[in-house]
Amino acid sequence: MHLRCSLAAQLPKRLSSATPCNAALLCRSSSPRASLTAFRLQRAAAATLPMSLRTTASIASRSSGLQKPVLPVVALTEAERTSHLANLPGWKYLTDGKRDDAIAKSFSFEDFNEAFAFMTRVAAHAEKMDHHPEWFNLYDKVDITLSTHDCNGISIRDIELAKLIDSEAARGKVSSVV
């Protein structure tokens, strides 16, 4: 709160309605449209701030407990999904009727330690993004399914998380990707 107030005092008047902090407040709204507006406002407002204030704004909104990095929660169109998946080798779109509208990939590591260490690294990203995988671990194997409950489909959050998952798998001792 203190940081938020001191930041506001340093901002020029014209920015008073478009600060990252105000955008963070908007993020509390549950409507996807408001969330998208907040996301754009946050980005636009942050871009207008000098670097030193950007950092302060980010700390301020984090310390207020309102803001986690916000990516829009809107279901991708079929064309968008197909084009994103083309850049995500091994990720499959599930259409088996058991679990529609999700993407999935299976990883196989050298042993349980490697598998669990990978899951721990992914869990840290998931918490930071406020976006969580469904997963199943059996010894050295980790099966991961991603979808966005908030929009009942696949959103850009799933794509971003899938990229992070792939980069964390690459850091571990992978024996194969199924």
Ligand SMILES: C[C@H](O)[C@H](O)[C@H]1CNC2=NC(N)=NC(=O)C2=N1
């Ligand atoms: C309240 C909280 O922000 C939401 O429930 C988040 C948490 N993690 C989530 N994870 C996933 N995979 N989908 C969501 O829609 C989602 N929503």
